Amino acid sequence: MGVSRAxxxxxxxxxxxxxxxxxxxxxxxxLIYALVMSTRDLQGTFRYPPDLMPxxxxxxxxxxxxxxxxxxxxxxxxxIVAVTTSIVKITLAMLAxxxxxxxxxxxxNIAFGATFLTQLLPVPVKIVPTFELMKTFGWxxxxxxxxxxxxxxxxxxxxxxxxxxSVPEDLVDAARVDGCRPMKxxxxxxxxxxxxxxxALFLVEFVYMWNRYLWPLVxxxxxxxxxxxxxxxxxxxxxxxxxxxxxxxxxxxxxxxPLVVLLFLQKTFIxxxxxxxxx
Amino acid sequence: MKSYFPExxxxxxxxxxxxxxxxxxxxxxxxQAIWGSLLRGGVWGATTRFVGIRNYVxxxxxxxxLWTLGRTFVFATxxxxxxxxFSLGLxxxxxxxxxxxxxxxxxxxxxxxxxxxxxxxxxxxxFDPSSGLFTYxxxxxxxxxxxxxxxxxxxxxxxxxxxAWKNIGYNVVFFLAGLQNVPQQVLESAxxxxxxxxxxxxxxxxxxxxxxxxxxxxxxxxxxxxxxxGLVDVATQGGPGKSTEIxxxxxxxxxxxxxxxxxxxxxxxxxxxxxxxFTYLQFRYAQRGVFYGG
Numbered sequence: 001m002g003v004s005r006a007x008x009x010x011x012x013x014x015x016x017x018x019x020x021x022x023x024x025x026x027x028x029x030x031l032i033y034a035l036v037m038s039t040r041d042l043q044g045t046f047r048y049p050p051d052l053m054p055x056x057x058x059x060x061x062x063x064x065x066x067x068x069x070x071x072x073x074x075x076x077x078x079x080i081v082a083v084t085t086s087i088v089k090i091t092l093a094m095l096a097x098x099x100x101x102x103x104x105x106x107x108x109n110i111a112f113g114a115t116f117l118t119q120l121l122p123v124p125v126k127i128v129p130t131f132e133l134m135k136t137f138g139w140x141x142x143x144x145x146x147x148x149x150x151x152x153x154x155x156x157x158x159x160x161x162x163x164x165x166s167v168p169e170d171l172v173d174a175a176r177v178d179g180c181r182p183m184k185x186x187x188x189x190x191x192x193x194x195x196x197x198x199x200a201l202f203l204v205e206f207v208y209m210w211n212r213y214l215w216p217l218v219x220x221x222x223x224x225x226x227x228x229x230x231x232x233x234x235x236x237x238x239x240x241x242x243x244x245x246x247x248x249x250x251x252x253x254x255x256x257x258p259l260v261v262l263l264f265l266q267k268t269f270i271x272x273x274x275x276x277x278x279x
Numbered sequence: 280m281k282s283y284f285p286e287x288x289x290x291x292x293x294x295x296x297x298x299x300x301x302x303x304x305x306x307x308x309x310x311q312a313i314w315g316s317l318l319r320g321g322v323w324g325a326t327t328r329f330v331g332i333r334n335y336v337x338x339x340x341x342x343x344x345l346w347t348l349g350r351t352f353v354f355a356t357x358x359x360x361x362x363x364x365f366s367l368g369l370x371x372x373x374x375x376x377x378x379x380x381x382x383x384x385x386x387x388x389x390x391x392x393x394x395x396x397x398x399x400x401x402x403x404x405x406f407d408p409s410s411g412l413f414t415y416x417x418x419x420x421x422x423x424x425x426x427x428x429x430x431x432x433x434x435x436x437x438x439x440x441x442x443a444w445k446n447i448g449y450n451v452v453f454f455l456a457g458l459q460n461v462p463q464q465v466l467e468s469a470x471x472x473x474x475x476x477x478x479x480x481x482x483x484x485x486x487x488x489x490x491x492x493x494x495x496x497x498x499x500x501x502x503x504x505x506x507x508x509g510l511v512d513v514a515t516q517g518g519p520g521k522s523t524e525i526x527x528x529x530x531x532x533x534x535x536x537x538x539x540x541x542x543x544x545x546x547x548x549x550x551x552x553x554x555x556x557f558t559y560l561q562f563r564y565a566q567r568g569v570f571y572g573g
Binding site for chain 1: 289298301303305308311386387396397403405407410412444453513527544547550554
């Protein structure tokens with residue numbers, strides 16, 4: 001009995017690993033297929049029956065994807081927009097949460113409630129008037145239009161508020177007794193304690209902004225102000241047939257920046273964001 | 280008693296930037312959307328006419344809009360339930376005592392970094408009517424001819440699967456966090472009492488992670504409703520016919536292709552009503568769960 005039980009346990013372990021590997025292959029398969037496609041010449045994308053053999057045109061497909069839609073410029077735009085917006089959002093959220101947690105003022109509940117409007121009012125809910133507003137400001141086709149409407153954040157304010165409320169009372173009292181000014185307290189004590197939250201939020205906001213498509217499509221006109229997601233659409237629509245090798249090369253290039261940010265900040269993201277918002 | 284800093288003016292200055300952004304770029308345009316939804320021909324044309332609720336009446340009497348509304352709900356429901364079920368399964372697997380857990384976790388949550396646009400092109404490639412791998416497999420295994428450019432149902436299935444697949448990373452991360460909060464002692468004592476692993480999962484883990492399940496349910500619906508425009512726009516452009524036209528796609532078309540500002544604004548306001556509905560459900564039923572932590 002003992003032997004067969006041990007064998008059964010071993011079999012269960014084995015089955016578990018096999019299941020996990022199969023599940024992971026299912027999740028990763030579309031990307032693997034895209035990688036394979038991106039290495040072939042155009043002829044190779046029509047191969048029938050389809051297979052998973054890589055081709056040897058990798059340099060030419062990636063450089064074509066890069067050059068046909070001026071992907072360098074589009075990536076730069078996406079980068080500027082995503083980094084700027086992430087930094088501004090984190091800053092504004094931190095300042096607002098700081099006021100809400102560490103000060104007593106009349107409008108604090110209203111101010112906290114107002115940040116939740118950002119959840120309730122995403123782009124599609126006000127798209128025509130926001131576009132009109134950009135025209136009034138003369139901001140159409142500019143970085144201002146791509147960034148400003150996103151600067152306020154409920155998620156960030158909520159996250160910092162949660163975190164600040166968990167800061168020990170003693171620390172605050174001690175700081176006050178020592179005559180520590182509020183902004184110095186924020187800079188010297190709270191920010192150094194908040195790096196996990198800041199990192200997690202940076203990931204969330206960077207990925208979110210990098211992947212915007214609808215608003216940039218509406219509010220930019222010139223090729224030089226387009227963002228990388230629109231570049232993929234442009235690759236899809238150039239020519240009479242889909243050049244899948246080049247489209248996939250473009251998609252992989254555009255996926256890389258948020259993927260790298262995710263890989264670096266994964267642990268922080270889980271500890272500083274997921275554990276705090278989703279429980 | 281909580282102690283506060285004594286400054287009186289400073290807190291207002293600290294919240295001012297957020298509040299100004301919210302008023303100028305969110306509240307004001309939304310007010311304009313409500314007002315614009317009561318007008319005809321005004322937003323883009325020369326003469327503005329007040330038409331009361333006529334834009335809304337026209338939407339709700341137009342089969343086109345009602346179909347799009349229904350289609351979006353079906354799309355969101357399948358994408359949400361399918362994606363969440365698969366993700367929960369994955370999370371349970373990854374929550375076992377296994378070697379290389381961090382590696383496996385990364386291999387599963389990476390789609391979090393993926394945009395709906397990229398998800399759209401990857402699945403459009405897999406189902407390409409002439410050379411797609413899945414088109415080929417369906418033909419060889421089941422003798423089916425798959426062409427989503429003519430088959431609306433297939434196109435709808437593809438965008439649903441792509442949308443669900445893209446959100447796996449997000450779902451797994453939150454499910455894993457939820458499962459890790461299930462107390463180990465409870466599970467172990469149930470095991471001692473003879474509960475099978477299936478029973479332990481259904482009777483202990485699922486009830487304990489129900490706040491996570493509810494949170495993700497709402498987040499997935501919101502995602503499927505509001506963040507899938509790019510996926511549809513690159514993969515199917517709403518077609519063939521209107522078989523993949525979802526609410527945001529119709530809104531974009533009416534606003535920026537057909538320049539029907541009044542109707543577009545009315546559609547925007549209706550989208551807001553849906554968001555309020557989802558958010559209400561979240562606060563009403565998930566309040567205890569979703570916001571207790573931290």
